[in-house]
Amino acid sequence: MKKIIYFFSVAMLLGSLNVYSQGCIAVRHMASATGNPNSTTSMMKGGQFxxxxxxxxxxxxxxxxxxEEQKERIENNTQVINTSHAFxxxxxxxxxPRLSFALNIPFIDNARSSLYEHYGNSIEANPEQKRFFTYSKGVGDMRLSTTYWLLNPATxxxxxxxxxxxxxxxxxxxNVQGNFHKLDKNKVEYIxxxxxxxxxxxxxxxxGYSIELQGYQTLFKNASVYYNGFYMFSPKTVNPATNFSVPDQFxxxxxxxxxIAPKSGISFALGGRVEGLPAIDRIGNSEGSRRPGYIVSVEPSLILNTHHHSFTFAVPYAVVRNRIKSWSDMQDPAxxxxxxxxFADYLITATYAFRF
Structure with a gap:
C-alpha cells in the first residue's frame, strides 16, 4: 500500500502541468494533453474513470x-492589472493500464483594469488618473487527449x-466584447x-495539436524525480474578428x-517550470498581434493521496519573466x-482528483 501511495504522489505531480494566461502573456487556460490535471491514470485499470x-x-x-521590469508603471499607477480565477x-x-483518454473543459473568470485602454495614461488626457474595468467569463477551449505509457505501470x-x-x-x-470609457475633445465621456x-x-x-512527454524515476526510498512537458502547434494565423494571433504554446x-508521511499519503515536491508562447510559430506564419514571452518559476507542491482521492496544492513563484520581441517587433528596421x-509574481493552484 505504501508503494501505491508513493506512486500516486508522483503521478499527481506528472499530471499537474497547467498553462494559463500569465497576465498579458496570453497563454490559454489549458491542462497538459497528457491526461488531465493531477492525473493518476497510469495506475488505472481498464474500464476505470x-x-x-x-x-x-x-x-x-x-x-x-x-x-527588465518597467518599475515606473507601478510608481506612476499606470500598470495594467489582470485578476483571473480559472477552473x-x-x-x-x-x-x-497503459492507454487512457481524457476530456478537459475550462471555465474562466477574468477582470482587467487599466488607464491606457480608457481615458489614457497621461495627466493631460486623464487628469484624475481614473482606472476602469473590463470583464470576461465563460467556457474556454476544450481539449481531448490520449496518453500511452511505454512500460507496464503495474510492473x-x-x-x-x-x-x-x-x-x-x-x-x-x-471575440469577447467590453465597454471602454473614452473622452471626446470637449472632455465628455462616451462608451x-x-x-x-x-x-x-x-x-x-x-x-491546436499537441505532443507531450512525461516520466518519473525513483532515486531512493520514497524519493523520485519527475518531468513533463508539451508543445502545442496552432496552424491558424490570426483571429479575423480581432486580428489577434493564434500562437503556439509550450x-x-x-x-x-x-x-514525507507514508501512512497519511502526504508528499512534498520542489521543482521548476517554464511556460509561455513563442514569437515564431512552427506551422504557418506568425502575423497578428501577440505578446510572446515566457515565465520560469520555482514550484513547491504539497500532495495528499488516499485510495480513491487525491489533492495537490502548489504555489509557483516567478524567478524569470521575459517579454520577448514579437514577429511584428522584429519588422522594425531600426x-x-x-x-x-x-506578469504575476506567483500563482496559486489546487487540484482534486477522484478515481472510480
Missing part, C-alpha cells in the same frame, strides 16, 4: 520589456515514460464597445518529490521596437 477539478488564481501587475474540469477513461513503479497527443477545439469565445485585450479572451479561435516541469507585458 477519473474525475478532476482544478483551480488557479493569478494577479498580474508587473510590466516587463525583455527581462478546469476533466474526465479520464482508461482503456487498459514498473520505479520508473516509466509516457507519450501523449492532444487536440484543442475552439470552443471558447475568441466605445470593442474586443477585449487578448489576455481576456476565453479562446483563440483556432484548433510548458515544461521537472522536480524532486518525497513521501530594431528598437519591443513591446511590454504584465
Amino acid at each position: 477519473q474525475f478532476t477539478a482544478s483551480y488557479r488564481y493569478l494577479y498580474s501587475f508587473r510590466h516587463f520589456v525583455g527581462t 478546469d474540469f476533466g474526465l479520464s477513461y482508461a482503456v487498459n 514498473h513503479l520505479k520508473g516509466n515514460i509516457a507519450i501523449g497527443v492532444g487536440i484543442k477545439a475552439p470552443t471558447g469565445d475568441a 466605445q464597445r470593442k474586443a477585449l485585450d487578448q489576455s481576456m479572451q476565453l479562446g483563440d479561435s483556432g484548433w 510548458a515544461g516541469r521537472a522536480g524532486f518529490s518525497y513521501l 530594431g528598437k521596437k519591443h513591446g511590454d507585458a504584465a
Whole structure:
C-alpha cells in the first residue's frame, strides 16, 4: 500500500502541468494533453474513470520589456492589472493500464483594469488618473487527449515514460466584447464597445495539436524525480474578428518529490517550470498581434493521496519573466521596437482528483 501511495504522489505531480494566461502573456487556460490535471491514470485499470477539478488564481501587475521590469508603471499607477480565477474540469477513461483518454473543459473568470485602454495614461488626457474595468467569463477551449505509457505501470513503479497527443477545439469565445470609457475633445465621456485585450479572451479561435512527454524515476526510498512537458502547434494565423494571433504554446516541469508521511499519503515536491508562447510559430506564419514571452518559476507542491482521492496544492513563484520581441517587433528596421507585458509574481493552484 505504501508503494501505491508513493506512486500516486508522483503521478499527481506528472499530471499537474497547467498553462494559463500569465497576465498579458496570453497563454490559454489549458491542462497538459497528457491526461488531465493531477492525473493518476497510469495506475488505472481498464474500464476505470477519473474525475478532476482544478483551480488557479493569478494577479498580474508587473510590466516587463525583455527581462527588465518597467518599475515606473507601478510608481506612476499606470500598470495594467489582470485578476483571473480559472477552473478546469476533466474526465479520464482508461482503456487498459497503459492507454487512457481524457476530456478537459475550462471555465474562466477574468477582470482587467487599466488607464491606457480608457481615458489614457497621461495627466493631460486623464487628469484624475481614473482606472476602469473590463470583464470576461465563460467556457474556454476544450481539449481531448490520449496518453500511452511505454512500460507496464503495474510492473514498473520505479520508473516509466509516457507519450501523449492532444487536440484543442475552439470552443471558447475568441471575440469577447467590453465597454471602454473614452473622452471626446470637449472632455465628455462616451462608451466605445470593442474586443477585449487578448489576455481576456476565453479562446483563440483556432484548433491546436499537441505532443507531450512525461516520466518519473525513483532515486531512493520514497524519493523520485519527475518531468513533463508539451508543445502545442496552432496552424491558424490570426483571429479575423480581432486580428489577434493564434500562437503556439509550450510548458515544461521537472522536480524532486518525497513521501514525507507514508501512512497519511502526504508528499512534498520542489521543482521548476517554464511556460509561455513563442514569437515564431512552427506551422504557418506568425502575423497578428501577440505578446510572446515566457515565465520560469520555482514550484513547491504539497500532495495528499488516499485510495480513491487525491489533492495537490502548489504555489509557483516567478524567478524569470521575459517579454520577448514579437514577429511584428522584429519588422522594425531600426530594431528598437519591443513591446511590454504584465506578469504575476506567483500563482496559486489546487487540484482534486477522484478515481472510480
